[in-house]
Amino acid sequence: MTTTPMAMGRGHPPRMAYHSQGHRAAAHGLHPSKLDAVLNHLHHRNSDTGSRKKPKSPDAFQIDFPMRTNYMYGRVKRTLLHEIFSLTLCLWLKGGASSGLGTPFSYSVSGQANELVLIEWGNNPMELLVNDKAVTLPLSLTDGKWHHLCVTWSTRDGVWEAYQDGVKRGSGENLSAWHPIKPGGVFILGQEQDTLGGRFDATQAFVGEISDLQLWSHVLTAHEIYNLASCGSHLTGDVIAWTESVVELHGGVTKYPFDPCH
Numbered sequence: 528m529t530t531t532p533m534a535m536g537r538g539h540p541p542r543m544a545y546h547s548q549g550h551r552a553a554a555h556g557l558h559p560s561k562l563d564a565v566l567n568h569l570h571h572r573n574s575d576t577g578s579r580k581k582p583k584s585p586d587a588f589q590i591d592f593p594m595r596t597n598y599m600y601g602r603v604k605r606t607l608l609h610e611i612f613s614l615t616l617c618l619w620l621k622g623g624a625s626s627g628l629g630t631p632f633s634y635s636v637s638g639q640a641n642e643l644v645l646i647e648w649g650n651n652p653m654e655l656l657v658n659d660k661a662v663t664l665p666l667s668l669t670d671g672k673w674h675h676l677c678v679t680w681s682t683r684d685g686v687w688e689a690y691q692d693g694v695k696r697g698s699g700e701n702l703s704a705w706h707p708i709k710p711g712g713v714f715i716l717g718q719e720q721d722t723l724g725g726r727f728d729a730t731q732a733f734v735g736e737i738s739d740l741q742l743w744s745h746v747l748t749a750h751e752i753y754n755l756a757s758c759g760s761h762l763t764g765d766v767i768a769w770t771e772s773v774v775e776l777h778g779g780v781t782k783y784p785f786d787p788c789h
């Protein structure tokens with residue numbers, strides 16, 4: 528399936544108007560809805576840890592974004608050390624919003640905020656962006672259940688594939704063909720970056736839970752992806768491997784023991 532690339536910059540709400548609403552100021556106060564969310568989460572955490580086994584390893588965890596904010600995010604303490612020409616991004620995710628998952632993952636580099644982005648914004652379907660060009664992914668992830676999601680991309684002809692729960696749901700080409708993914712950028716979980724590592728927009732924030740995110744600098748085979756999704760094997764990414772020491776949490780994002788393959 529081939530879709531028409533489009534620029535991501537269009538249609539974003541004007542930033543000045545957004546700032547004038549004063550959301551940033553409210554973000555640091557004791558907003559009642561924030562307090563509710565925190566209390567709810569403490570409750571869930573207590574009941575969850577009581578019924579779950581202790582994690583076997585430091586990679587058996589999930590991170591939780593309870594609400595749409597412009598200040599909750601995870602930062603991956605890794606970057607690309609050199610250009611890459613193909614990739615596979617896989618993660619387990621569970622959507623928590625009534626509409627639009629938001630942005631589970633974004634990678635920005637100097638001069639290109641949308642170097643590599645996974646976003647489901649507003650009423651749009653999930654999109655994969657490479658160098659600010661987007662394709663629509665034929666995925667359905669908004670049923671509030673855990674799903675395994677993988678996207679692959681290669682600079683050669685800009686070929687891409689999208690997998691949900693180990694099954695290929697779509698593929699295409701000409702997504703930023705012959706573009707190298709640039710090094711030295713910032714990986715952010717849960718927010719879309721309008722500049723290197725920042726300028727988050729609450730309307731594009733991820734709401735839900737993420738676990739076992741891995742990024743490889745090559746295209747995994749359909750068989751490998753099926754094995755990951757069906758928990759037949761556990762490969763770890765050479766660019767990003769999901770371990771507690773690699774994911775830095777900000778703004779109240781919480782971490783819980785979790786093994787998607789329990």
Ligand SMILES: [Ca+2]
Pocket residue numbers: 539719720721728731
């Ligand atoms: Ca944005």
